Amino acid sequence: MTYGLRKLSLIKIGSGTPLIFIVGLLAFAVYNQLIELSKIINISDSTSIDQLFISSLPLINPKRLKNKEKLAFSIPSDLKDILVGLILGDLHGRYRYGNTRFVFKQGLKNKDYVYHLYELFSKFCPSAPKIKESLPDPRTGKIYNSVTFSTYTLPCFNELYNLFYLSGKKVIPNNIRELLTPRSLAYWIADDGSWNKVQKYVSLSTESFKLEEVELLIEVLNTKFNLRCYKCKSGTAYKIIIPSYSIEVLQTLLSPHMPLMMSHKIGL
Secondary structure, three states: OOOOOHHHHHOOOOOOHHHHHHHHHHHHHHHHHHHHHHHHHHOOOOOHHHHHHHOOOOOOOOOOHHHHHHOOOOOOHHHHHHHHHHHHHHOEEEEEEEEEEEEEEEEEEHHHHHHHHHHHHHOOOOOEEEEEEEOOOOOOOOOOOEEEOOOOHHHHHHHHHHHEEEEOEEOOOOOOHHHHHHHHHHHHHHHHHEEEEEOEEEEEOOOOOOOHHHHHHHHHHHHHOOOOOOEEEEEEEEEEEEEEHHHHHHHHHHHHOOOOOHHHHHHH
């Protein structure tokens, strides 16, 4: 048996040992136990092992928060930058009872990216990511499972919700120039961008925004970050193209901020 629960018991854990260290050791031991179990019951699919592992993760913050505890939360500037980029992408905000929570969701193939986001925002969350099984796609018949987690419903998120949502619909705020930073752009592309391997350009899925909003985003990207973006028709809407002749500038700008598992989205 590899490094599992039996060997974990040999580690001396004192009363002053941080909880997150203990939880990390437990999670590591559980994952190794699952690897050993998979050999016995002949589970060869790594996705199946990951599903077992995610479902076994302990709750880091299992309790309900009191109003006083909710008010104690604040968003560090780096995480605020990331949230701006994620809201431009797939992050979904929900406003309820005067406060806001954010829901993170990606396809199962991007599970490492979801784990990365959870690591960043874990203190704002009541539980670890979970695999959500979907119904078969009516067009293909395939099942596209996803990995998701959500934050607590907190007042510290209200500012961003009020900026980016109007009557429950996502919009682009007029002060997006001030909000969008290189870190924001990195996570926007990581969340909702795609890389064209043949023509070596990045496309951003902005089809849910109005034409004038797309044009505002392009103006900010070009003047603030020295890019040469343009819009491209996509059905009845528009997506943003960051062309090949801007990729070197983009890579230099974003390489310090881009999540490693998503660096391929800017051609790295």
